[in-house]
Amino acid sequence: MKADKISYLPGQPKGVDFDQYSGYITVDAKAGRRLFYYFVESPTNASDKPLVLWLNGGPGCSSMIGAFQELGPFRINSDGKTLYKNPYAWNNAANVLFLESPAGVGFSYSKTPLGYYESGDKETAKGSYTFLVNWLQRFPHYKNRDFFITGESYAGHYVPQLAYTLLAMNKNPDHTTFINLKGIAIGNAWIDDCTGYKGMIDYFWSHALISDETHASLNKNCDYDSGNYSKACEKADGEGSLEMGYIDIYNIYAPLCLPSQSLGKINSVSIKEFDPCSDDYMDSYLNRENVQAALHVKPTNWSKCGEVEWADSPTTVLPIIRQIMASGINVWIYSGDTDGRVPVTSTRYAINLLRIPVQNHWRPWYSKGEVGGYVVGYKGGLTFVTVRGAGHLVPSYQPERALTMFSAFLQGKLPK
Template sequence: MSTFNWICNIFLIICNIAILHLISCSTSFSSDPHNQQQLDRVSKLPGQNFNVSFAHYAGYVTVNKESGRALFYWFFEADDENPSSKPLVLWLNGGCSSIAYGLAEEIGPFHVEKDGKNLYLNPYSWNKAANILFLDSPVGVGFSYSNTSSDLLSNGDKRTAADNLEFLLKWFERFPQYKGRDFYITGESYAGHYVPQLSQAIVGNALTDDFHDHLGVFQFMWSVGMISDQTFKQLNIVCDFQSFVHTSENCVKALEIADHEVGDIDMYSIFTPSCTANFSSLNHPWRRKSVGLLRRAYDPCTEQHSTVYFNLPEVQEALHVRTTNSPSKWETCNDMVNENWKDSPRSVLNVYCELLHTGLRIWIFSGDHGCCNSVTSTGTALMLLNFQQLARGALVGGWTQEYEGLTFVTVRGAGHEVPLHKPKQALTLIKSYLSGQSMPKLELVSDL
């Protein structure tokens, strides 16, 4: 991975997953919300050689008519006989497409085969616990677009929160049956900004902290022997108190040295193989579990498979993608958006405090094998909140720290994308959170 990409990834992976609980206050288009809902319904996708019992919808919601900003969504009803009894969960990926990561390789019901043309069912999809709404945000990410090219150069935290709120208001008009439903916001990576900022916008009108994320990443890299003592000291000196968004020249040089020392290691999951042309030789065939479910071995190339699949014209047609507006080539992340990010507060810990004081529940969870936004980064930042610790529990698959209104959960053996590496544990986690229960100990014994 090039030095620039590594720095960019550090920016994207600002915090792990934060989940907040709130109570909710296409090529074809119809001005009638109910008709538009039906136009957005997806029948059967290319490469879907199986049937499903749940309905799903994909399309666009315009969040700014003047500039022509439109956000792409993909919504899955709960895989349940009575989906109306289940809550609604919004998933956001930070800086990249939620379709690419959250849906296609983590918590979505459909994952992409290695050939990039076929799909298979994810037995640990979160739509087994809730109705799941994936949103590509901000404009310029995934299939989301703007008719005003300058919008891609002027994205930032404030406008993203405003656009996401506008999306939700209009989406609920299109899907009125979900008004009044218990509503949860969850996300990954730089969504550690998106999630609390959107929640704040809703109730008031896991990058949680840049400085401590810097310290935590450097400490994690050094503690597992990825960088030398000298580089560790230099990083702490020249990158001290800096934002990952706007990094000094000296800090960039130190990061280049660290990048060289790290070598060909997946920074998101340091103990799993990186995606290479020869990785297929490392793969194992399908393995049948005693519970009767089929599960594939971990594949580090899932992003490449998704890139092939979502660039297929027949797939875009099935998802009602506006090909004349969205980028000519679908990509998981948009460097233009990330390189021109305008506003990014150094910390959102104050927002978490504000939300907790309103009575909202917050869970933050982290894989302990991810270097970017490591356990040390998130844990150090949370200590600044000075909340009274109510309980601390050791789990076979990790540990938890419970504070008043906030819970921090680690998942042992998982990288940055927890549901990718530990899907069963991640499903247990969201079920526990939605039910208002602490994490069970025995559920995490089975390490699939």
């Protein structure tokens, strides 16, 4: 633990009042798999606050996206060298652990080829669980904390699968590490293939991105249930892409990153106006030699998302979500309502497949006097929350609203 402590991140602002750590945890000694983590404690009452794990999706995308573009304590300036503070960081409410998983993602790696070839949902859940057990050996004072798993996008697979693995291992009398899981929360979560694709098409049409004719053709020719797509379906899909034009599908109303805006001098920054070129800044910063040294990683060509061979991916994780709810664990699914990649319609269609009665009816919730989004609670511990004006990366576009929602989640209360 002491060796993993970060004394100073290059370019960090003055007045950093929390401890941060990073390093590797071995999850498979034979294959040589080592997973990288970045951990930030809360600046106030860290010893009394829960432990939260954050996972980005992909599959194959780095959780440093969450750390430096979304909910982490810092954002990266447009010079790609310096950082500025995020006043709405989630470590205001919890101690937050970012994990890059599986091996081959970000700074995580394998010393042998075997460690890469076995990537998939099952191996990722197994590796992430082993990481947690071994990480708690390094940070033993967190063993009895309330624990929450969060993530977004394809973490709609990662989060429930890890939670299911954890709950199963907690029941194993031969296993000595009990992890006190209290809840899971997934943003713009890919949880069911059929409703995922159907929801995208309906979202495009309802938000005036494609024509009536293309929408009708897609619904007629695309068999979302079987996943078998005809040539007529592919033709309609191509027509839809042309009709939409060049937009950011992850936030349909967001500006694009233009060449003139990219890496250079420090522009004026506002945490509430997400910079569309942030990917470029992050790539530059995390590939700096002094940054990698400060993070205790071996010299690496870090990339946001990598090509990872994927062995298994079920078409739906809804049965797993149902089992987690049956174990008494709170499940939150939240959705930025300007995301076209895993849109709010996809999530609503997927939740409807669970056929769970509504307990707390649809209503607005507020953040600083404005409607932050909408919330509905279901019997059995499932909560669905929308975040108004947020894209696929909810805390990037609506950081204040995201923190309001996250704080309510930790308290086990619906946002007001």
